[in-house]
Amino acid sequence: MKVGFIGLGHMGTGMAANLLRAGHEVTVHNRTPGRSQALVEQGARDAAQVADACRGDAVITMLADDDAVESVVLGGKGVIDSLGTGATHVSMSTISVALSERLAAAHAKAGQRLVAAPVFGRPDVAAAAQLFIVAAGAPEDIDACGPLFTALGQRTFAVGSEPQAANLVKLSGNFLLASVIEALGEAMALVGKAGIDRRQYLDLLTSTLFTAPVYRTYGGLIAEQKFEPAGFAAPLGHKDIRLTLAAGERLRVPMPLASLLHDRFLALLAQGGEALDWSGIGRLAAKDAGQVDRLW
Numbered sequence: 001m002k003v004g005f006i007g008l009g010h011m012g013t014g015m016a017a018n019l020l021r022a023g024h025e026v027t028v029h030n031r032t033p034g035r036s037q038a039l040v041e042q043g044a045r046d047a048a049q050v051a052d053a054c055r056g057d058a059v060i061t062m063l064a065d066d067d068a069v070e071s072v073v074l075g076g077k078g079v080i081d082s083l084g085t086g087a088t089h090v091s092m093s094t095i096s097v098a099l100s101e102r103l104a105a106a107h108a109k110a111g112q113r114l115v116a117a118p119v120f121g122r123p124d125v126a127a128a129a130q131l132f133i134v135a136a137g138a139p140e141d142i143d144a145c146g147p148l149f150t151a152l153g154q155r156t157f158a159v160g161s162e163p164q165a166a167n168l169v170k171l172s173g174n175f176l177l178a179s180v181i182e183a184l185g186e187a188m189a190l191v192g193k194a195g196i197d198r199r200q201y202l203d204l205l206t207s208t209l210f211t212a213p214v215y216r217t218y219g220g221l222i223a224e225q226k227f228e229p230a231g232f233a234a235p236l237g238h239k240d241i242r243l244t245l246a247a248g249e250r251l252r253v254p255m256p257l258a259s260l261l262h263d264r265f266l267a268l269l270a271q272g273g274e275a276l277d278w279s280g281i282g283r284l285a286a287k288d289a290g291q292v293d294r295l296w
């Protein structure tokens with residue numbers, strides 16, 4: 001397919017490379033210039049402006065947050081202004097349910113299609129084309145994106161015909177991930193303060209009742225206290241919990257655990273954790289327990 005790709009961050013760079021590898025004709029754009037060099041060497045065309053990435057069958061956005069998507073899509077000379085009639089915006093960032101609804105309305109008004117397709121998987125998973133894609137939109141539009149999703153991920157789950165359904169599912173998943181990270185941090189602080197080896201403890205967990213990848217990945221980061229370099233940065237984790245709470249508020253769903261996680265992320269950011277991985281909240285319990293003086 002002829003596709004534009006906007007947002008060459010931790011996730012987007014590997015994803016755009018996989019589209020090229022699968023034989024798609026890819027035009028890339030990033031707000032900060034200079035991020036596209038390696039992709040251009042692999043055959044991508046570099047677009048200086050958002051509009052230049054919107055000339056194909058579809059344009060993918062993989063941007064940080066609501067503000068970024070709002071300015072790139074709804075702003076002047078953005079995606080809405082530039083995408084052709086009948087072409088598709090594939091919105092893969094983790095954004096709010098409310099913004100996804102606004103995007104759907106704006107694209108419909110402009111005669112364009114919207115598929116929301118946020119993903120599960122960290123940058124290494126994205127680079128290996130092994131993402132899990134959660135898609136929502138008109139079934140025929142999701143089907144038309146099939147060749148793109150095949151190039152990017154290992155499996156696509158269609159969760160509804162309203163694009164925002166995919167954003168809600170994605171946020172609920174990140175809420176669960178953050179809950180596991182917090183719980184692992186507390187459990188490891190408990191056994192660690194008693195002098196039990198954290199790595200051995202993790203081996204016990206992941207060899208018995210806690211075999212899921214999430215325990216292995218985040219348990220490993222917490223056991224090793226390895227929160228840099230960030231694969232998924234702490235401010236983005238904070239953003240996802242904020243958006244989860246906003247979705248809960250709109251639907252009148254109290255989420256006390258999400259409220260607690262919101263404060264945990266605030267504590268992490270307040271104590272200088274901006275550049276850390278979001279699993280850095282897994283060290284807060286050790287600090288509260290007096291095991292470490294500072295977060296880093």
Ligand SMILES: NC(=O)c1ccc[n+]([C@@H]2O[C@H](COP(=O)([O-])OP(=O)(O)OC[C@H]3O[C@@H](n4cnc5c(N)ncnc54)[C@H](OP(=O)(O)O)[C@@H]3O)[C@@H](O)[C@H]2O)c1
Nearest residue numbers: 007008009010011031032063064068093094121122231232
């Ligand atoms: N990392 C993960 O493990 C992971 C996993 C699943 C989903 N996600 C989601 O995927 C999305 C991207 O994550 P990431 O880790 O790739 O983030 P990232 O490395 O921080 O990259 C963010 C991208 O957004 C662009 N951007 C930020 N603000 C902008 C603005 N106002 N206008 C235009 N462009 C802007 C950045 O451009 P510049 O280069 O100019 O800053 C960059 O291309 C996020 O929604 C995240 O929640 C991430």
